[in-house]
Ligand SMILES: Nc1ncnc2c1ncn2[C@@H]1O[C@H](COP(=O)(O)OP(=O)(O)OP(=O)(O)O)[C@@H](O)[C@H]1O
Ligand SMILES: O=c1[nH]c(=O)c2[nH+]cn([C@@H]3O[C@H](COP(=O)(O)O)[C@@H](O)[C@H]3O)c2[nH]1
Ligand SMILES: NC(=O)CC[C@H](N)C(=O)O
C-alpha cells in the first residue's frame with residue numbers, strides 16, 4: 001500500500017525468523033521503534049516465501065534448542081541466497097555459524113543475565129557503540145546473555161567482533177555481505193546499547209529509511225481491515241479499556257456504519273464504568289454502542305466456581321455467547337472484533353510457533369469457545385500496549401482514556417479470589433474506587449502502570465470504637481511496567497498507603513484489614529489469579 005505521498009511504505013521491510021525465543025516479539029518491537037516495518041515468520045518458512053517477502057534484511061531470533069543436536073531448527077537456504085544483510089541473535093547466530101561451516105558446541109560456561117562484552121571496533125555493526133572504553137582500545141558493552149552453547153570458531157569470511165570471558169566468540173561479522181551474529185540479546189532493555197545496535201543494523205546496514213510511523217500503522221491497519229471485512233458488518237466487544245477503545249476508533253474510521261459495539265456489563269466492572277463508556281463512545285464519538293446488562297447471567301454462571309482458569313473460560317464463553325446473540329439480531333454480521341494485543345496472545349501460548357508456556361488463558365484468546373461462528377478481526381494483535389497508545393493518539397482519542405490503567409476482561413472475577421459473590425464484588429468496587437481516587441489525588445496514578453484492589457475471602461479480626469469486627473481483607477496492588485510482561489511493585493509512600501488503608505477500613509463496613517502486595521513479575525504475575 002501507499003501513504004499519502006504515494007510512496008510504498010512496505011518497500012523496506014525486515015523479516016524476522018522465530019526460532020522459539022521468548023523475545024521474538026521484542027525484536028519486532030525494537031525494529032518498529034526504529035521506524036522500520038517488519039514481520040515475524042516461523043523458522044521453517046518455505047524458501048519461496050522468503051523470496052516473495054523481498055526483505056531488506058533478515059533477523060534470526062534466539063531459541064531454546066541446541067544447534068548441534070539432531071533435528072533442531074535450521075535456517076532456510078533462501079535466507080542466504082536473497083543477498084541481503086543478516087543478523088543472527090543467540091541461537092540465530094549459532095545456527096548461522098554451524099550452517100556456514102563454523103564450529104558450535106555446548107559449553108561448560110553458561111551465561112545467564114548480565115555480562116560485559118569486549119567489542120572490537122572494526123566491525124560496521126558495533127563501531128563506536130560502547131558503554132565504557134577499556135584501556136586496551138576495546139569498547140565495553142553491558143549486555144544480557146542467556147545461553148549454554150557457544151560458537152567456538154567463526155565460519156570462513158567472518159571476523160570475531162566481540163568476546164566475553166565465557167564466550168570468546170560473542171559476536172561475528174562479515175562487513176562485505178553485511179552478515180552478523182551476536183551471542184547476546186540486543187532486543188532486551190537490559191542490553192543498554194541494544195536499541196542502537198539494532199538501529200545500526202536495520203537503518204544503516206539494511207538501508208531502511210525509518211518511515212514506518214504510528215500514522216502509517218493506522219493507514220495500514222485500516223486498509224487491512226477493509227480488505228478483510230469487505231461490505232460485511234462487524235460486532236466489537238467494547239469494554240472502555242484502552243485496547244478495545246483504540247480498536248473501536250480504528251474500525252469506526254475504517255468501516256464507519258458497518259461497526260456496532262457491544263458493551264457488556266457483567267457485574268464485575270469498576271465503579272461507574274458503564275456510564276463512562278456510554279458517555280465517551282455513544283454520546284461523544286457517535287459510535288453505535290449496545291449496552292447489555294448481564295450481571296445476573298455472569299454471577300449465576302460463576303456460582304460455585306473457584307478455579308481461575310475455569311472462571312476465565314466461563315466469562316470468555318459468556319462474552320462470546322452474548323456477542324453471538326447480538327450479532328444474530330443485526331443484519332450481515334460475519335465478524336467479531338476484539339482489542340486483543342500481543343501480551344494476551346503470548347501468555348495464552350497462542351503465538352504462531354506455539355512453543356511458549358501457558359501462563360494465563362486470557363479470556364479473549366485461550367478462553368474462546370471452539371463453536372464460535374463469527375470470524376475474528378483483531379487489528380492490534382501484534383502490538384504492545386505502549387504502541388497501542390501511540391496508535392490511539394494518532395487516531396485522536398483523548399489522552400486520559402489512553403493512559404488509563406488496563407482492566408482485565410474477566411474484571412473483578414479474577415480479583416475476587418476463589419468463588420465470586422455479588423457482595424464481594426460490591427465491597428471490592430468501593431475499595432478499588434478509593435484506592436484509584438487517592439492515587440490520582442496524590443499524583444501517583446500516572447506514575448504507576450496498573451493499580452487495583454484484590455478481595456481476599458478470608459476474615460480477620462479488627463477493633464473499631466470499642467467493638468470487635470470480624471471482616472474481610474483487601475490487598476492493594478500497584479506496579480510499574482512498560483509492556484506488562486515484567487513488572488516491579490510500585491514503591492508508594494508509606495503516608496499514602498496509611499491514608500488509603502484508613503479510608504478503606506473506616507468507610508467500608510465489611511473490610512477490616514488492608515495489605516500491600518510487594519511481589520514482582522516474575523516470579524508473581526500482576527493479577528492475583
Ligand atoms: N465488558 C466488556 N464488554 C465487551 N467486551 C469486552 C468487555 N471486557 C473485555 N471485552 C473484550 O475483550 C478484550 C480484551 O480485554 P482487555 O481487558 O484485555 O482489553 P481492553 O479492556 O480493551 O483494554 P485494557 O487492557 O486497557 O483494559 C477487549 O478488547 C474487548 O474486546
Ligand atoms: O483481558 C484480559 N484477560 C485476562 O484474562 C487477563 N489476565 C490478566 N490480564 C491483564 O494482563 C496483564 C498481565 O497480567 P498478568 O501478569 O496477571 O498475567 C495485566 O494488565 C492484567 O490485568 C488479563 N487481561
Ligand atoms: N537464548 C538462546 O537463543 C539460547 C540458544 C541455545 N539454546 C543456548 O543455550 O546457547
Ligand SMILES: [Mg+2]
Pocket residue numbers: 239241242406407408409
Ligand atoms: Mg480491559
